[in-house]
Amino acid sequence: LMPDDIKKKLYPAGEIVDTDSLESMEERNEKQKDERIFCHRCYNLLNYNRVTTDTWQESLTTDKSILSFLKKKEDAVIVTVVDIFDFPGSLLEDLDILIGTDKQNIxxxxxxxxxPNDVNEMRIKRWLYEKCKKFGLTNISDIFLISAKKNWKIQELAQTMSTIRSGFDDIYLIGKTNVGKSELINSFLRCLIVDGWRHKVTSSPIPGTTMGMLGLPLTLFKETFGVNPKGFHFPQTSKHLFDTxxxxxxxxxxxxxxxxxxxITIPQKYIKPLTFALTPGKTVFLEGLGRIDYVDGQKPIRITVFSRLKPHLTSMRRADEICQSMAVGDQTFLQPPIFSSKRKELFPAMIKCIKNYAMKGTPGTMSVKDVVFSGVGWISFGGMFDKAVIDIWSPNGMGIYIRDKPL
Ligand code: GDP
Structure with missing residues (x-):
């Protein structure tokens, strides 16, 4: 006969079953997988990659309601998540004003x-700190460079969260859509002890799929770490880490x-940078989502493309024709978007939104500027030139940032 305390470990829900009807753990796990209960929305996301939008759900995602709620929560600790691949585009601007300067921010x-794995982490942290200050987030107590997908630095982050303000305050994860907040919660769940069972929240490339507030009791962090290295005992607490x-x-x-x-657009794994020489009078396309013309300058510039989309080099004259037809000959090479003729009609046209942008080179530097196409990638300009003038295009003129201190 199996002792009750062991049965309880095997069946964490606490149900005591007859020993004869005990199934193997695998069978039980398999069943559990099949019998997981999803809400209508998550079910659609997992099985059909489709987001359902009911009115009550939409009302929960209004940006203002979340931020004004946080502004009133004087004792909240804020963890702001950004996507390093889309920075500063993924940073919420003017956070100091929106949520107040009284909050502690990570x-x-x-x-x-x-x-690339040879990036200098200290330099990135300094760079992030400066950019955050510029974009209106000043009160940062710590910066973590993580990969939620690969569980990089998750233990360190969880450890800091478990001891921040001695666990007496709720912690709120905030961020723009697609920065990987759901994946981060999953990463915590993968790395922490949660009843001995695996839990998961849905993470999806479709923006805006986290609804309501998901709370993880901070005691879970305590169970994982026990006593922290500084000898501090985690207090009994009913506080939570909330995903927003x-x-x-x-x-x-x-x-x-x-x-x-x-x-096919959102990068899922390591992006291999591609380097080219861009001569004056030439254009580089980032498939159908970005275009840069090298309008004026003396020398070829070394450009490096960081994107899952393929770059295409052509002359500026030819580039205009391509923008009209979004095709070369009978090949629709600018993908995505996947240009069926119907889709082409609906898709916004490429607009030159930054004209005659002048850059000065700095010989000896790897790159002087990055042109970021938000969520899609960036093109970095090497420093071996005196002066160069470029035009930048994107569909509807959306999502373009120029970074002056590149990664
Ligand atoms: P949310 O909108 O902030 O909740 O973002 P999700 O967690 O749903 O993630 C958005 C997309 O980014 C999904 O396609 C994820 O697979 C991807 N993603 C999230 N975290 C990481 C990460 O650490 N590395 C990579 N490469 N992709 C990630």
């Missing part, structure tokens, strides 16, 4: 696995894409 830069619905980034290019197109 900045978490996610998707580090997409960057992502704030929709209206300027993000990926908002224009269908689910199919998102699947």
């Amino acid at each position: 900045l978490v830069a996610n998707k580090m696995d997409l960057l 619905p992502g704030i929709i980034n209206k300027n993000q290019l990926i908002n224009l894409l269908t689910e199919e197109e998102l699947k």
Whole structure:
């Protein structure tokens, strides 16, 4: 006969079953997998990659309601998640004003696995700190460079969260959609002890899929770490780590894409940078979602493309024709979007939104500027030139940022 305390471990829900009807753990796990209960929305997301939008759900995602709620919560600790691949596009601007300067902030830069692994972490942290200050977030107590997908630095982050303000205050995860907040919660669940069972929240490339507030009791963090290295005993607490619905980034290019197109656009693994020489009078396309013309300058510039989309080089004259037809000959090479003729009609035209942008080179530097196409990637300009003038295009003129101190 199996003792009750062992049965309880095997059946964490606490139900005591007859020993004769005991199934093997595998069978039980398999069943559990099949019998997981999903809400209508998550079921659609998992099985059909489709987001259902009921009115009550939409009302929960209004950006203002979340931020004004947080502004009133004087004792809240805020963990702001940004996507390192889409920075500063994924940073919520003017957070000091929106949620108040009384909050303690931790900045978490996610998707580090997409960057080359020889990046200098100290330099990135300094750079993030400066940019955050510029964009209106000053009160940062710590910066973490993580990969939620690969569980990089999750233990360290969880450990800091478990001891922050001695566990007496709730912690709120905030961020724009698609920065990987759901994946981060999953990563916590993977790394922490949660009843000995695996739990998961849905993570999806479709923006705006986290609804309501998901709370993880902070005691879970305690169970994992026990006594922290500084010898501090975690107090008994009823406080939580809350995930909040992502704030929709209206300027993000990926908002224009269908689910199919998102699947082939959003980078999922390490991006191999591609380097080219761009000569004056030439254009580089980032498929159908970005275009840069080298309008004026003396020398070829070394450009490096960080994107899952393929770059295409052509002359500026030819580039205009391509923009008209979004095709070369009978090949629709600018994908995504996947240009069926119907889709082409509906898709916003490429607009030159930054004209005659002048850059000065700095010989000896790897790169002087990055042109970021929000959520899609960026093109970095090497420093070996005196002066160069470029035009930048995107569909509807959306989602373009120029970073002056590149990664
Ligand atoms: P949310 O809207 O902030 O909840 O974002 P999700 O967690 O749903 O993630 C959005 C997309 O980013 C999904 O396609 C994820 O697979 C991807 N993603 C999330 N975290 C990471 C990460 O650490 N690395 C990479 N490469 N992709 C990630």
